[in-house]
Amino acid sequence: GAVVSQHPSRVICKSGTSVKIECRSLDFQATTMFWYRQFPKQSLMLMATSNEGSKATYEQGVEKDKFLINHASLTLSTLTVTSAHPEDSSFYICSAPVRAHTEAFFGQGTRLTVV
Amino acid sequence: AQSVTQLGSHVSVSEGALVLLRCNYSSSVPPYLFWYVQYPNQGLQLLLKYTTGATLVKGINGFEAEFKKSETSFHLTKPSAHMSDAAEYFCAVSDRGNDMRFGAGTRLTVKP
Numbered sequence: 001g002a003v004v005s006q007h008p009s010r011v012i013c014k015s016g017t018s019v020k021i022e023c024r025s026l027d028f029q030a031t032t033m034f035w036y037r038q039f040p041k042q043s044l045m046l047m048a049t050s051n052e053g054s055k056a057t058y059e060q061g062v063e064k065d066k067f068l069i070n071h072a073s074l075t076l077s078t079l080t081v082t083s084a085h086p087e088d089s090s091f092y093i094c095s096a097p098v099r100a101h102t103e104a105f106f107g108q109g110t111r112l113t114v115v
Numbered sequence: 116a117q118s119v120t121q122l123g124s125h126v127s128v129s130e131g132a133l134v135l136l137r138c139n140y141s142s143s144v145p146p147y148l149f150w151y152v153q154y155p156n157q158g159l160q161l162l163l164k165y166t167t168g169a170t171l172v173k174g175i176n177g178f179e180a181e182f183k184k185s186e187t188s189f190h191l192t193k194p195s196a197h198m199s200d201a202a203e204y205f206c207a208v209s210d211r212g213n214d215m216r217f218g219a220g221t222r223l224t225v226k227p
Contacts, residue, residue, distance in 0.1 A: 006158075034214060043205060044159075044217045093158060095215070102147055102166045104215065108158040 002028050002098040006107025013084055013114055021079045021110045023050075023094030029074040030096035034104065035067075038091040050077040084114040117142040117208045121218035129226045134178075134193040136221045138206030141187065148189040149207040149215065150180055159205065165189060176200070201225045 003026040013019045023033055031052045036044040048069055049057040056069035066088075068080040077096075081088050091111050095104040122137040140146055147166050151159040163174025170182040180191045189206060206218040 036217075041220075041222075043219045046214070046216070049214065091156075103149060103161060103164055103209075106159045109156070111156060 002026075002096075002101065002105045004030075004094065004096050004105045004107045006094055006110055008110060009108055010111045011113070013112070015085055015114055016083055018080055018082045019084055019112060021081075021092055021094075021112075023077045023079070023096070023107050025075045025096050028096075028098050030077075030098075031074060033071060033077040033094055033096045035069065035077075035079050036093045036095070038093060038109075040091075044093060047079075052077075081112065084112075086114045088112065089114045117144075117146060117210055117216050119206045119208045119216060119218040121204075121206050121221050123221055124219060125222045125224065127224040127226060128196045130198055131195050134191070134196045134200065134223065136191040136204050136206075136223065138180075138189045138191065138218060139187050140189060140206075140208045142208055142210060144210045147209045148180075148182060149209070150174065150178070150189075150191045151205045151207060151217075153203045153205065153220075162191070162204075196223075196225045198225050198227065 005024045007022045033050040035047045037047050038044045047062045050069045050071040052071045058064045071077040091109050093109040094107045097104040119140045149164045150162040162178050163172050165172050165182045173179045178193045204221050207215040209215045
């Protein structure tokens with residue numbers, strides 16, 4: 001199956017700093033990628049759809065200035081959490097659909113802890 | 116818009132017992148349905164999926180699920196639970212197979 005790699009797997013940062021999370025499609029091209037957020041013991045909530053070469057589409061209630069998404073190439077999307085606060089601590093997961101497959105493939109997730 | 120509801124946030128079974136995790140969906144178009152498993156601090160692993168064709172689908176680790184359109188359900192079952200099945204299970208729906216909406220999840224506990 002297709003491989004989606006997410007980096008880093010864990011990151012701890014101080015309040016007020018910014019953190020970048022990368023999502024790469026290793027063996028296929030992804031014009032679209034999805035970013036999810038998962039709070040402890042809760043489900044995955046779609047944050048935004050990342051589109052190569054254009055602006056991301058954010059779900060209602062997600063601050064686009066807070067969660068910056070860049071999809072500059074067909075194999076890489078990045079999520080930057082700006083001016084992080086402790087309440088941004090969460091598990092972030094990306095996924096990418098693959099042509100001829102009926103499901104998207106998920107990255108391993110990034111555990112963000114803001115202290 | 117599509118959505119899923121998972122009945123029961125926590126299910127506990129004894130090792131060797133039947134596992135039944137419930138999922139009901141809502142979709143305005145024929146849905147694609149999925150079950151994923153998640154172990155602590157890890158990503159999602161696809162157990163099985165229904166897109167078209169046979170309504171009883173078999174997945175990995177002995178799991179299977181049946182798509183019942185009349186009941187808008189896609190319940191996950193396994194005849195005999197194993198300790199290694201203890202994890203969080205998510206049901207998901209999509210109308211295109213890529214933009215997925217997830218249920219709240221069901222935590223499965225397996226007692227020895």
